[in-house]
Amino acid sequence: MTxxxxxxxxxxxxxxxxxxxxxxxxxxxxxxVGIVFGITFVKGEIISWFRIQEMFxxxxxxxxxxxxxxxxxxxxxxxxxKRFQIKTIQGEEIKIEPKEFNKGQxxxxxxxGFGWALTGACPGPLFAEVGYxxxxxxxxxxxxxxxxxxxxxxxxHITPLIIKNKNQSKLK
Amino acid sequence: xxxxxxxxxxxxxxxxxxxxxxxxxxxLGNKPFGISSSLRHICxxxxxxxxxxxxxxxxxxxxxxxxxxxxxxxxxIASFFLKxxxxxxxxxxxxxxxxxxxxxxxxxxxx
Numbered sequence: 001m002t003x004x005x006x007x008x009x010x011x012x013x014x015x016x017x018x019x020x021x022x023x024x025x026x027x028x029x030x031x032x033v034g035i036v037f038g039i040t041f042v043k044g045e046i047i048s049w050f051r052i053q054e055m056f057x058x059x060x061x062x063x064x065x066x067x068x069x070x071x072x073x074x075x076x077x078x079x080x081x082k083r084f085q086i087k088t089i090q091g092e093e094i095k096i097e098p099k100e101f102n103k104g105q106x107x108x109x110x111x112x113g114f115g116w117a118l119t120g121a122c123p124g125p126l127f128a129e130v131g132y133x134x135x136x137x138x139x140x141x142x143x144x145x146x147x148x149x150x151x152x153x154x155x156x157h158i159t160p161l162i163i164k165n166k167n168q169s170k171l172k
Numbered sequence: 173x174x175x176x177x178x179x180x181x182x183x184x185x186x187x188x189x190x191x192x193x194x195x196x197x198x199x200l201g202n203k204p205f206g207i208s209s210s211l212r213h214i215c216x217x218x219x220x221x222x223x224x225x226x227x228x229x230x231x232x233x234x235x236x237x238x239x240x241x242x243x244x245x246x247x248x249i250a251s252f253f254l255k256x257x258x259x260x261x262x263x264x265x266x267x268x269x270x271x272x273x274x275x276x277x278x279x280x281x282x283x
Binding site for chain 2: 023026027028029030031032033034035036037038039040041042043044045046047061062063065066067068069070071072073074077078080081086088089090092094095096097112122123124127128129130131132133155
């Protein structure tokens, strides 16, 4: 009985290791797509904050062209996939989950826009920028780490104090 | 040929390539295109901080981190082979690389 259990455990471990190996193997293709995508970002000058400033000042058509044509091609291709019910290479049906609207998205969108205009970068090109060697980006990471530290510190040391004070005033 | 690649590309080429990644990701593995959520996954993996927003199985979304790592590598390739790097650039992408491996290494070890 015990030996059987041990075998089962071994089996479970081997299945897990195979799964993790498959995970890496099946994710390599996304890495490759990402590489092409990153090169596109660099060569399209989307990583340049200057291009983004230019866009927000309505000085150039470049970014509008990029975003517009990308959206158009995305719409057309998704429409075609839905129309002809094209399947993935594993033979799965393609499911596109409908996105639900909530009010937070408006505020989130506004915040995103502020960040986009202030820093001249959005999350996608940010990674390509780090790879390309824009020093600015590393500064972002340092700033983010700094704010994370501040948040952590307030949560750890200051919030308990506030809660304590509140409770004490309630008791009085 | 390489000279053409080395010049900045025009907007319709870039737009087409970005637009095409949407169906490519859908066809390769039923993945919805998105990069911003990778930041969420990184937070969930590195410092969940007991926030409900970060409490989910981020390992299911590991493809997104691979994709983002690819974008980073694409930047490195573009800077190494498709332009001539200056000293400042070389040093700064070394720092960038160290930072990113610092952030990416935990995922690889946890795999």
